[in-house]
Amino acid sequence: MKFASTDTYIAPQDLAVAVNAAITLERPLLVKGEPGTGKTELARQVAHSMGLPMIEWNIKSTTRAQQGLYEYDAVSRLRDSQLGDPRVEDVSHYIKKGKLWQAFEADEKVVLLIDEIDKADIEFPNDLLQELDKMEFHVYETGETVRAKHRPVIIITSNNEKELPDAFLRRCFFHYIRFPDMDVMRQIVEVHFPKLKDRLLTTALTQFFEIRDTQGLKKKPSTSEVLDWLKLLLAEDLSPEDLARDGANALPKLHGALLKNEQDVALFERLAFLDRKGHR
Known part of the structure; x- marks a missing residue:
């Protein structure tokens, strides 16, 4: 076997x-x-x-x-x-x-x-x-x-x-078990959400890995959490454009599925503040 x-x-x-x-x-x-x-x-x-x-x-x-x-x-x-x-x-x-x-x-x-x-x-x-x-x-x-x-x-x-x-x-x-890279993560997601459109998947996973790589993050979001996040994105019928983040709003959409403590939420709010300040 x-x-x-x-x-x-x-x-x-x-x-x-x-x-x-x-x-x-x-x-x-x-x-x-x-x-x-x-x-x-x-x-x-x-x-x-x-x-x-x-x-x-x-x-x-x-x-x-x-x-x-x-x-x-x-x-x-x-x-x-x-x-x-x-x-x-x-x-x-x-x-x-x-x-x-x-x-x-x-x-x-x-x-x-x-x-x-x-x-x-x-x-x-x-x-x-x-x-x-x-x-x-x-x-x-x-x-x-x-x-x-x-x-x-x-x-x-x-x-x-x-x-x-x-x-x-x-x-x-x-x-x-090493954390999955982008290619393996796509395979994992496709098993759970086979009908997810490629543009939305690419945009969501790119943003997910950017969040994981953010310096100072106390708890990095995991595989199970990105699956929860994608389920919410589908339920809300969000498009790739809806996921866009800018200096005024650094927090990801439905961030409660990915960020699980107030320190990490505050980190992204602080990044947004610094970005706005830098563009003045």
């Missing part, structure tokens, strides 16, 4: 090579890149392309590695024992299977997404080393060992909010 671009996802050649290399090596694929470059969507498209079910584990700052294996509800068992519930004799009634357990016991190969691993505590990746390496873990409450029936395709995403441990990195195949 080989991964390639799908009807709804454009995968650059280097990304497709990375996915297939990780599958061949049977190692987790660690994908980094700025937010909005399609890291999470990549896992969904790999599952779709290869016809595999997908299990998604969304990581938060409070997530613990143990939760990916299982959680033992000792409080409920104690309460039930006080109430004389016969279920307390079987401890398995109080064990909640985590995402890794679900992936390991699946009857067919699955894609397991561990999304935004860098949100968790720094020890989180280290706490999963043995489980991801050996594809098994021990359940102390029942004495059983859970082994993967089929080694899952594991895709791990990171927004680079914190450094990951070297020991964890050694066990992964790494790929950084």
Whole structure:
């Protein structure tokens, strides 16, 4: 099974090579890149392309590695024992299977997404080393060992909010998703908006990349945000001429889809002011 671009996802050649290399090596694929470059969507498209079910584990700052294996509800068992519930004799009634357990016991190969691993505590990746390496873990409450029936395709995403441990990195195949250039971005847009007129697309993307290249911008607009912006342009039936910016109005039309904080809005307003001042 080989991964390639799908009807709804454009995968650059280097990304497709990375996915297939990780599958061949049977190692987790660690994908980094700025937010909005399609890291999470990549896992969904790999599952779709290869016809595999997908299990998604969304990581938060409070997530613990143990939760990916299982959680033992000792409080409920104690309460039930006080109430004389016969279920307390079987401890398995109080064990909640985590995402890794679900992936390991699946009857067919699955894609397991561990999304935004860098949100968790720094020890989180280290706490999963043995489980991801050996594809098994021990359940102390029942004495059983859970082994993967089929080694899952594991895709791990990171927004680079914190450094990951070297020991964890050694066990992964790494790929950084570079921001698409103009040609690749056109392909991505054409997948989502096949009827978009070429002049409007060229004008919009030229303006989008000019905005991204503006010095002092705190948050550069991403791929997902330019798609939202184009959807609004189509909904408002704007023409290429409507997108024109001048010194009096440096902000792009419907800029709320592209600029996501007041500092960046103020930056473009300041640029407009300086431009007007320079033309006096």
